[in-house]
Amino acid sequence: xxxxxxxxxxxxxxxxxxxxxxxxxxxxxxxxxxxxxxxxxxxxxxxxxxxxxxxxxxxxxxxxxxxxxxxxxxxxxxxxxxxxxxxxxxxxxxxxxxxxxxxxxxxxxxxxxxxxxxxxxxxxxxxxxxxxxxxxxxxxxxxxxxxxxxxxxxxxxxxxxxxxxxxxxxxxxxxxxxxxxxxxxxxxxxxxxxxxxxxxxxxxxxxxxxxxxxxxxxxxxxxxxxxxxxxxxxxxxxxxxxxxxxxxxxxxxxxxxxxxxxxxxxxxxxxxxxxxxxxx
Amino acid sequence: xxxxxxxxxxxxxxxxxxxxxxxxxxxxxxxxxxxxxxxxxxxxxxxxxxxxxxxxxxxxxxxxxxxxxxxxxxxxxxxxxxxxxxxxxxxxxxxxxxxxxxxxxxxxxxxxxxxxxxxxxxxxxxxxxxxxxxxxxxxxxxxxxxxxxxxxxxxxxxxxxxxxxxxxxxxxxxxxxxxxxxxxxxxxxxxxxxxxxxxxxxxxxxxxxxxxxxxxxxxxxxxxxxxxxxxxxxxxxxxxxxxxxxxxxxxxxxxxxxxxxxxxxxxxxxxxxxxxxxxxxxxxxxxxxxxxxx
Numbered sequence: 001x002x003x004x005x006x007x008x009x010x011x012x013x014x015x016x017x018x019x020x021x022x023x024x025x026x027x028x029x030x031x032x033x034x035x036x037x038x039x040x041x042x043x044x045x046x047x048x049x050x051x052x053x054x055x056x057x058x059x060x061x062x063x064x065x066x067x068x069x070x071x072x073x074x075x076x077x078x079x080x081x082x083x084x085x086x087x088x089x090x091x092x093x094x095x096x097x098x099x100x101x102x103x104x105x106x107x108x109x110x111x112x113x114x115x116x117x118x119x120x121x122x123x124x125x126x127x128x129x130x131x132x133x134x135x136x137x138x139x140x141x142x143x144x145x146x147x148x149x150x151x152x153x154x155x156x157x158x159x160x161x162x163x164x165x166x167x168x169x170x171x172x173x174x175x176x177x178x179x180x181x182x183x184x185x186x187x188x189x190x191x192x193x194x195x196x197x198x199x200x201x202x203x204x205x206x207x208x209x210x211x212x213x214x215x216x217x218x219x220x221x222x223x224x225x226x227x228x229x230x231x232x233x234x235x236x237x238x239x240x241x242x243x244x245x246x247x248x249x250x251x252x253x254x255x256x257x258x259x260x261x262x263x264x265x266x267x268x269x270x271x272x273x274x275x276x277x278x279x280x
Numbered sequence: 281x282x283x284x285x286x287x288x289x290x291x292x293x294x295x296x297x298x299x300x301x302x303x304x305x306x307x308x309x310x311x312x313x314x315x316x317x318x319x320x321x322x323x324x325x326x327x328x329x330x331x332x333x334x335x336x337x338x339x340x341x342x343x344x345x346x347x348x349x350x351x352x353x354x355x356x357x358x359x360x361x362x363x364x365x366x367x368x369x370x371x372x373x374x375x376x377x378x379x380x381x382x383x384x385x386x387x388x389x390x391x392x393x394x395x396x397x398x399x400x401x402x403x404x405x406x407x408x409x410x411x412x413x414x415x416x417x418x419x420x421x422x423x424x425x426x427x428x429x430x431x432x433x434x435x436x437x438x439x440x441x442x443x444x445x446x447x448x449x450x451x452x453x454x455x456x457x458x459x460x461x462x463x464x465x466x467x468x469x470x471x472x473x474x475x476x477x478x479x480x481x482x483x484x485x486x487x488x489x490x491x492x493x494x495x496x497x498x499x500x501x502x503x504x505x506x507x508x509x510x511x512x513x514x515x516x517x518x519x520x521x522x523x524x525x526x527x528x529x530x531x532x533x534x535x536x537x538x539x540x541x542x543x544x545x546x547x548x549x550x551x552x553x554x555x556x557x558x559x560x561x562x563x564x565x566x567x568x569x570x571x572x573x574x
Contacts, residue, residue, distance in 0.1 A: 014477075018371050022382055025368060029445065030385045033392075035411065036400050051414055092296035099292035111293065118304055120558070122506045124527045125551045128534045128544045129311035130303065132321075152303035155296050184288065213393035215509045220535055231395040235513060238399055251396050262391045266384060273390065274454050 036255070040248035047244060062249035071250050073226070074233035081146045081229055082211040086204045088151035089158050093203065094196070096155070097162035098188050102174070112163075115156040123153050124216055131220050145221045146229070150214065154207040161272070165199030166192065198268065205265060206272030209258060230254045315545035320538040332545035343546060345521060346529045347553075349436055353525065354504035356440035357447075361500050362493070364444065365451035370485065372452070373459045383456075387449035394446065398513030401442045405429050429515055432522040439510055439523055446510075447503070451496045458492035459485070494565045498558050505554045526550045 039047055040062050041055040050056070099105075100112050123130070130149060139145040169192060177187040193200075215231040222228055228236070234254060237247055262269050315332055317325040336343045372383055389397060404411045405428035413425040428438040462485065470480045508527040511517060517524035517532075526546060534543030 018374070018376075022368070022371055022376075025364070026382050026385050029389060029449070032400060032404060032411070032445075033388060036396075048409055051409070051411065088299065092299055095292045096296035099289040103289040103292075105286070105289040108289070111297070114305075115296075115300065118300075118308070120502065120555060121308060121551060122502070124506050124508050125547045126304075126307045126311050127531070128540055128547065129307040129314050131534075132314070132540070133303070133307050133310065148299060149303045152299045155300055155304075159296065209391055213395070215393075215395055215512070216531075219512075220531075231393050231509075234393075234395050234399060238402075238513075244403070247399065251399060255392055255396050258391050258393075259388060262388065263384065269391065270387065270453055273450065274457065 033255070033259075036248055037252045040245070040252045042245065044243070044245050047248075062245035063253070065243070065246035066249040066253060069237065069246060069250070070228075070233060071230075071253055074228055074230045075253065077143070077227055078212055078230040080143055081150070082208045084143060084147040085150040085154065085211040086207050088147060089154050089207050090200060090204060092151065093155055093158035093162055094193065094200065095188075097159045098166055098192065100159065100163045101166035102171075112159075115159055119156050119160075123149070123214075127216055127220060130217070134221055140221060141224055141227070143227065145227075146211070146214075146218060149217055149221075150207075150211045154210060158203045158207065161203055162196075162199055165196060169195065198271075201265070201268040202272035204272075205261070205268050209269075209273075212258065311544045311548060314541050315548050317541040318539075319541045321540050325541070328541070332542045333549065335542065336546050336549055342521065342524065343526070343529060343549075346517075346524045346526045347550075349523060350505050350507070350525050352436060353440055353443070353507060354501055356437065357443050357504045358497055358500040360440065360444040361448045361451050362496055364448045365496065366455050366489075366493075368448075369452045369455035369459055370481070372456060383453070387453055389446045390450045392446070394509035395513050397442065397446050398510050401445075402429065402514050405438055430519060432520050435515055435519060435523045439514060442510060442514070443504075443507065447500070451500065454492060454496055455489065458489045462488045490565070494562055497561060497565065501558060501561060502554055505550060505557070 035052075038053075038055055041058050041060075042050065043059055043061070046056060096115075100108060134140060134145050134149070139148070173191055174187040177191045178184075182190065213231060214229075215235070218229050218232040219235070222232055231254075234247075234250055237250060314325075316327060316329060318328045318332075319325040368386065372379055376382070403409075407413060407425075407427045407430060410428075412428065416422060416424050426434055429435050466484050466488070467480060470484050475483065506527055507525055508531065511523055511525050511528050512531075515523045517528050527550070530543045530546040530550070532543075533539045533546060
């Protein structure tokens with residue numbers, strides 16, 4: 001329907017405008033991220049002298065300094081916390097979502113709504129009482145001080161997403177399993193979970209990134225320097241010193257793994273991050 | 281579809297429900313309790329009734345200043361994110377070379393940590409060595425160089441730009457999903473009626489995207505009133521409180537001045553404001569078409 005217009009001047013203008021806006025916005029988004037990585041390979045003097053360009057040589061000194069300053073420890077801590085959070089959520093949310101999707105029981109609707117209601121209450125709004133709960137449970141010196149609250153706050157959206165996913169699985173599939181003598185749990189474990197890969201992946205990735213990036217709770221709950229996560233560690237770097245090479249190296253170390261996972265698993269990523277909004 | 285069952289479902293719910301009650305529901309209720317008390321975190325709590333709320337609403341000018349910053353932040357980010365996101369979604373929805381590349385890059389900041397983004401942009405805004413002032417100098421706009429984070433007039437707006445930069449890709453992807461769900465027949469009909477591209481946008485795209493717009497505005501609005509990370513990393517509410525926001529204020533009251541009851545009361549006031557604004561906004565935007573959604 002557009003072919004007859006393709007060469008008219010006005011449609012040429014539209015095409016130019018379209019690509020102009022697109023390339024401009026992409027540069028504004030992409031260049032700062034690229035710049036962050038480029039800066040991490042420059043010496044302090046080169047960082048000022050050669051602000052925009054490629055580094056003259058791939059200097060790894062900044063990375064060595066970042067490791068010295070404790071960046072590897074932060075990465076280990078963030079990994080443990082994020083993996084622990086995802087594990088708790090996958091177990092808790094898939095069981096709960098399956099119950100909401102497949103069983104009819106008293107209070108089903110009320111319990112589901114209770115989970116969903118707290119979606120509008122962000123972690124920031126309850127950080128003070130949450131902190132006192134964590135202190136009274138004596139969790140502050142363990143990874144659990146972050147894992148359990150992250151899991152609890154990630155559960156509602158995960159249950160919501162997985163329930164929608166389980167709803168699309170035809171009932172006949174589990175019926176057949178049950179006729180073969182499977183229990184409800186067997187049907188869930190052997191039939192439903194193995195075909196729920198995409199749903200579980202979307203939930204896992206969304207929650208991994210949330211846990212990896214969270215600052216507020218880490219800021220108030222982590223007192224032990226050995227338990228600091230990446231956001232907390234970075235935050236402390238910049239208040240402690242003004243040596244920018246290692247800071248750029250640390251920023252890159254914190255970001256590159258997430259971006260690689262994002263680029264490789266983009267579809268799951270985008271689905272996890274946006275499905276709640278689209279279905280809700 | 282669902283099968284009747286008696287006790288079994290509750291066992292399936294047990295792990296999720298336990299976590300949820302201990303770390304989500306109980307703190308929520310405990311926050312209400314805390315807001316009625318004066319407490320420094322150590323000494324026994326003293327019941328003070330609604331005194332904390334009275335202090336926040338009638339005596340604390342900093343609370344109102346912070347709230348006004350959240351309001352400006354909300355106006356700036358909600359409009360900025362939605363206009364940009366919708367425009368780029370419309371562009372990306374057409375047949376286009378390199379579409380996957382553009383979409384991937386535009387969404388990238390969404391997956392980055394706010395702390396990383398905050399530190400990166402502090403550097404971009406740096407008065408002496410930052411990219412922005414350097415760029416202005418190079419293209420002959422040296423007069424517009426400024427202390428982007430150091431000036432009380434500019435700091436809040438500088439933060440708004442960063443927030444838009446970080447999140448508009450998220451809204452763009454939601455709009456894209458909405459656009460792809462519009463039946464092509466509607467556009468074909470519009471073309472037969474002789475509607476130009478601009479009219480198609482206003483009379484087909486916008487009405488069909490209404491529900492998606494409500495979602496995007498609500499998410500951006502809630503984000504703007506709950507903003508903390510960026511402000512904490514980039515300005516700590518300064519200079520001279522020009523970027524102080526309510527969550528930061530409540531954080532400082534609780535963890536720097538040890539007024540935990542007062543901090544909790546501020547959070548609750550904020551939570552009520554956010555809920556009220558979101559509901560009002562949803563009502564308003566759904567307009568006379570409310571019956572469609574029930």
